[in-house]
Amino acid sequence: MALRAAARHQCGLWGLLSQLSSCSRHGRVSVSPVLVNKRTNSSTPPKISVDFDQSTGVAVMYMQSPPVNSLSLDFLTEFCINVEKLEMDKSCRGLIITSGQPKVFSAGLDIMEMYGKSPERCGEFWKAVQDMWLKLYSSNMVTIAAINGSSPAGGCLMSLTCDYRIMADNPRYSIGLNETQLGIVAPFWFKDTMTNTVGHRTTEISLELGLLYSPSEALKIGLVDQLVPEDQVLATATQNMSKWLTVPDHARQITKSMMRKPTIDKLTSNREADVQNFVSFITKDSIQKSLRMYLEMLKKKRG
Amino acid sequence: MALRAAARHQCGLWGLLSQLSSCSRHGRVSVSPVLVNKRTNSSTPPKISVDFDQSTGVAVMYMQSPPVNSLSLDFLTEFCINVEKLEMDKSCRGLIITSGQPKVFSAGLDIMEMYGKSPERCGEFWKAVQDMWLKLYSSNMVTIAAINGSSPAGGCLMSLTCDYRIMADNPRYSIGLNETQLGIVAPFWFKDTMTNTVGHRTTEISLELGLLYSPSEALKIGLVDQLVPEDQVLATATQNMSKWLTVPDHARQITKSMMRKPTIDKLTSNREADVQNFVSFITKDSIQKSLRMYLEMLKKKRG
Amino acid sequence: MALRAAARHQCGLWGLLSQLSSCSRHGRVSVSPVLVNKRTNSSTPPKISVDFDQSTGVAVMYMQSPPVNSLSLDFLTEFCINVEKLEMDKSCRGLIITSGQPKVFSAGLDIMEMYGKSPERCGEFWKAVQDMWLKLYSSNMVTIAAINGSSPAGGCLMSLTCDYRIMADNPRYSIGLNETQLGIVAPFWFKDTMTNTVGHRTTEISLELGLLYSPSEALKIGLVDQLVPEDQVLATATQNMSKWLTVPDHARQITKSMMRKPTIDKLTSNREADVQNFVSFITKDSIQKSLRMYLEMLKKKRG
Numbered sequence: 001m002a003l004r005a006a007a008r009h010q011c012g013l014w015g016l017l018s019q020l021s022s023c024s025r026h027g028r029v030s031v032s033p034v035l036v037n038k039r040t041n042s043s044t045p046p047k048i049s050v051d052f053d054q055s056t057g058v059a060v061m062y063m064q065s066p067p068v069n070s071l072s073l074d075f076l077t078e079f080c081i082n083v084e085k086l087e088m089d090k091s092c093r094g095l096i097i098t099s100g101q102p103k104v105f106s107a108g109l110d111i112m113e114m115y116g117k118s119p120e121r122c123g124e125f126w127k128a129v130q131d132m133w134l135k136l137y138s139s140n141m142v143t144i145a146a147i148n149g150s151s152p153a154g155g156c157l158m159s160l161t162c163d164y165r166i167m168a169d170n171p172r173y174s175i176g177l178n179e180t181q182l183g184i185v186a187p188f189w190f191k192d193t194m195t196n197t198v199g200h201r202t203t204e205i206s207l208e209l210g211l212l213y214s215p216s217e218a219l220k221i222g223l224v225d226q227l228v229p230e231d232q233v234l235a236t237a238t239q240n241m242s243k244w245l246t247v248p249d250h251a252r253q254i255t256k257s258m259m260r261k262p263t264i265d266k267l268t269s270n271r272e273a274d275v276q277n278f279v280s281f282i283t284k285d286s287i288q289k290s291l292r293m294y295l296e297m298l299k300k301k302r303g
Numbered sequence: 304m305a306l307r308a309a310a311r312h313q314c315g316l317w318g319l320l321s322q323l324s325s326c327s328r329h330g331r332v333s334v335s336p337v338l339v340n341k342r343t344n345s346s347t348p349p350k351i352s353v354d355f356d357q358s359t360g361v362a363v364m365y366m367q368s369p370p371v372n373s374l375s376l377d378f379l380t381e382f383c384i385n386v387e388k389l390e391m392d393k394s395c396r397g398l399i400i401t402s403g404q405p406k407v408f409s410a411g412l413d414i415m416e417m418y419g420k421s422p423e424r425c426g427e428f429w430k431a432v433q434d435m436w437l438k439l440y441s442s443n444m445v446t447i448a449a450i451n452g453s454s455p456a457g458g459c460l461m462s463l464t465c466d467y468r469i470m471a472d473n474p475r476y477s478i479g480l481n482e483t484q485l486g487i488v489a490p491f492w493f494k495d496t497m498t499n500t501v502g503h504r505t506t507e508i509s510l511e512l513g514l515l516y517s518p519s520e521a522l523k524i525g526l527v528d529q530l531v532p533e534d535q536v537l538a539t540a541t542q543n544m545s546k547w548l549t550v551p552d553h554a555r556q557i558t559k560s561m562m563r564k565p566t567i568d569k570l571t572s573n574r575e576a577d578v579q580n581f582v583s584f585i586t587k588d589s590i591q592k593s594l595r596m597y598l599e600m601l602k603k604k605r606g
Numbered sequence: 607m608a609l610r611a612a613a614r615h616q617c618g619l620w621g622l623l624s625q626l627s628s629c630s631r632h633g634r635v636s637v638s639p640v641l642v643n644k645r646t647n648s649s650t651p652p653k654i655s656v657d658f659d660q661s662t663g664v665a666v667m668y669m670q671s672p673p674v675n676s677l678s679l680d681f682l683t684e685f686c687i688n689v690e691k692l693e694m695d696k697s698c699r700g701l702i703i704t705s706g707q708p709k710v711f712s713a714g715l716d717i718m719e720m721y722g723k724s725p726e727r728c729g730e731f732w733k734a735v736q737d738m739w740l741k742l743y744s745s746n747m748v749t750i751a752a753i754n755g756s757s758p759a760g761g762c763l764m765s766l767t768c769d770y771r772i773m774a775d776n777p778r779y780s781i782g783l784n785e786t787q788l789g790i791v792a793p794f795w796f797k798d799t800m801t802n803t804v805g806h807r808t809t810e811i812s813l814e815l816g817l818l819y820s821p822s823e824a825l826k827i828g829l830v831d832q833l834v835p836e837d838q839v840l841a842t843a844t845q846n847m848s849k850w851l852t853v854p855d856h857a858r859q860i861t862k863s864m865m866r867k868p869t870i871d872k873l874t875s876n877r878e879a880d881v882q883n884f885v886s887f888i889t890k891d892s893i894q895k896s897l898r899m900y901l902e903m904l905k906k907k908r909g
Contacts, residue, residue, distance in 0.1 A: 163811075164811070179554070180550055180551065180554040181550060181551075182551075183553070183554050185557045185561070186558070191558075191561055191562070195806075196806045196810070197807050198807070199502055199807075200498075200499045200500075200502075201499060201501070201502075201525055203562070204562045204563075205466070205528075207561075207562065208547075208555050208558050209546070209547065209550055209555075210550060210554075222807055225811075244814075247786055247787060247815055247816060248786065248787075248789040251785070251786040251788075251816075252786055252814050254791045255791055255792070255813045255814050256810075258791070258794060258797060258813075259797065259806070259810045259813065259814075260810075482857070483853055483854065483861055484853060484854075485857075487857060488857050488864070489861070494861075494864060503802045503803075503805075503865070504805075504828055507862075507866075508770070508831075510861045511858050511861050511862055512849070512858075513853060513857075
């Protein structure tokens with residue numbers, strides 16, 4: 001059922017994988033790269049590139065894990081290390097997250113981390129997903145998502161943790177928590193983050209149907225804050241950041257914490273149970289079978 | 304005060320009773336009636352008629368208790384039995400609720416169940432109202448309200464429990480929790496259900512003033528999801544149901560439960576206190592006097 | 607930082623002080639003054655004037671503390687005494703709050719109550735702010751804010767406690783909880799009141815950025831309910847009040863309490879901690895220094 005649904009809508013959680021796997025990478029020139037990731041391994045290019053402009057106090061983080069910035073364990077680990085570095089750097093006040101890949105912001109959680117893996121490994125993966133959310137949702141930096149491509153599932157979640165969301169006004173892109181369409185379920189803290197953004201009713205219908213929204217629909221329901229032409233997403237994010245940085249940091253930070261603390265506390269006091277819940281769900285035979293069929297379908301498409 | 308207000312607005316909780324009591328019943332032909340209620344008593348026609356199409360897995364439940372589908376104890380009992388039957392039938396995945404009466408979806412709670420009755424009987428009635436809400440709000444089926452007429456008070460509550468609401472675009476119809484206009488108070492779980500749908504502020508002003516909304520107003524505030532011409536309400540509900548049924552059941556059901564469980568738990572852990580609260584309120588001399596005056600006014604109108 | 611931000615936006619919490627301090631007071635003739643405040647001191651004119659029309663059961667409370675109705679300890683004390691008097695008067699069913707000063711509803715908390723004062727005095731002041739909120743937010747009367755001028759910070763809070771908000775449609779006026787712009791933080795019960803009115807996301811962005819909204823923006827996000835030409839604010843409030851008073855008092859009051867009690871309980875069970883929190887924050891050297899610089903800037907502007 002999940003697979004048929006995903007095929008029909010052609011926009012499932014990881015459907016982007018097949019759609020985009022043959023896209024060529026567009027070039028991007030990093031400017032003023034104060035912080036640059038060292039390659040942890042000479043044969044593996046970094047999945048994250050950070051440009052930090054000390055004169056403005058603003059870092060831009062490019063996700064560049066071809067083809068679709070899937071949130072693998074490696075990706076999430078590298079992502080979290082970079083966020084933490086910036087968080088601890090007192091001179092960094094603002095963080096813009098964007099994609100270095102064409103057409104996609106992030107396709108969400110990496111299906112390969114959930115198929116045929118041991119419960120231990122699945123648990124490790126899920127803790128990394130929690131880490132990403134906790135770090136971003138509780139960040140003291142001003143965080144802006146420059147959504148320059150499609151952003152389903154985990155990609156949407158990442159956007160929702162930011163203080164502000166600017167999306168490319170391209171009707172071929174979509175954004176939403178569409179997990180249900182694939183037969184899996186967004187956990188309570190995905191749900192809480194979306195409810196905090198668009199309210200209870202929109203979240204209910206959106207999660208029950210696994211809806212993906214076009215940019216204009218997303219703007220209408222408040223899932224994103226602003227639409228701009230595709231080539232102006234990053235520039236607009238930078239301009240907006242300037243406005244946010246006029247607000248005294250300590251007052252903004254205390255206010256942000258006051259708004260988000262109850263939601264964050266719910267996960268921090270239930271992390272282990274949430275991991276167990278995910279592991280027992282994803283390692284079920286029926287779910288593993290669905291994932292296998294889905295992967296085989298992808299292979300055929302590519303072949 | 305309550306009575307004057309109700310008369311002035313001509314749209315009170317049970318105001319429909321007098322407005323509609325002389326309407327003739329429009330014919331409707333049941334198709335593919337797999338589940339049909341047996342008449343529990345040869346002299347009493349069933350208040351609920353169910354058409355279940357096994358090929359689609361969708362049941363349509365027609366409320367047909369003339370003149371205005373008032374929610375009496377008998378009606379609620381029959382209603383709940385039917386919902387429970389469908390809920391336990393694994394082949395039934397979707398439920399459309401609509402009215403078999405002209406011009407009204409349901410006029411809400413039956414005033415005769417609250418006037419001159421013993422506390423025990425009032426308590427029994429209130430438990431049946433709770434049952435209806437609990438069964439619908441926690442249903443594993445996809446539930447769609449096909450609101451083909453006015454839907455004040457308890458009729459609005461019934462609609463609000465559904466996953467989706469389609470209303471006839473007829474400006475003479477109205478919908479809302481208007482209890483306050485009659486001097487009675489919507490209990491906390493009516494309030495919670497409305498807040499989950501339209502948010503805190505709209506619920507506050509709506510309940511404080513006992514507002515009834517026209518279909519276009521209801522759409523604007525999110526009290527209903529879609530308006531269609533009157534003769535297309537059921538067809539549109541059926542089309543929408545197809546879309547809902549493309550989503551894998553188990554993922555949708557877990558998601559629905561996650562969204563609604565806190566609200567449901569609040570009532571289930573306070574059912575007895577809520578019954579006592581209702582009984583002690585409704586059996587007050589002042590409230591009974593208001594109800595008597597209201598009923599006398601209705602008699603005069605008819606006479 | 608706070609001061610620079612305030613200067614740039616020219617609309618900070620107490621920025622109105624300098625903008626408006628030279629405005630002449632427009633005359634207003636009180637009609638049917640059944641309740642009139644006795645001057646507590648022959649040299650101090652009352653800061654509050656109340657016109658109570660016993661024939662309608664509606665009181666109009668004019669704030670008249672030149673130049674901008676700053677919420678000083680004296681003002682708040684007088685305000686609360688008047689609200690309490692009306693609350694205890696069974697014949698008073700509705701309260702309209704408006705400004706007797708030109709161009710401003712209320713500029714919010716008085717900066718002079720927070721600068722160079724002893725912790726004891728600061729604590730006394732904060733208790734008075736809590737008192738105002740508690741009395742208004744839990745009032746059994748119908749309360750309508752007739753917002754005939756700018757209404758930043760504490761002035762916005764006062765408006766938010768009311769059942770209905772009508773604002774003058776003058777683009778030079780603004781309304782919002784802009785505390786963050788000045789480097790201070792709206793406490794949790796300011797936040798809760800705003801969230802109950804405009805939802806979580808709008809409150810989050812609004813408080814993080816310390817946004818002030820024009821009347822049309824305020825209407826769009828639901829911060830106010832209605833805009834009318836400036837000279838019709840009070841008349842419209844009176845007309846609206848008539849509509850509210852058609853609803854049976856007891857049902858409306860129980861409903862209002864049901865909607866607001868959880869929010870009120872949060873403060874009443876944390877009043878002392880909230881006072882301590884405010885006192886320890888406002889008496890910090892860094893905050894006092896900011897306030898001193900701000901006051902010196904105001905002096906220069908006037909000089």
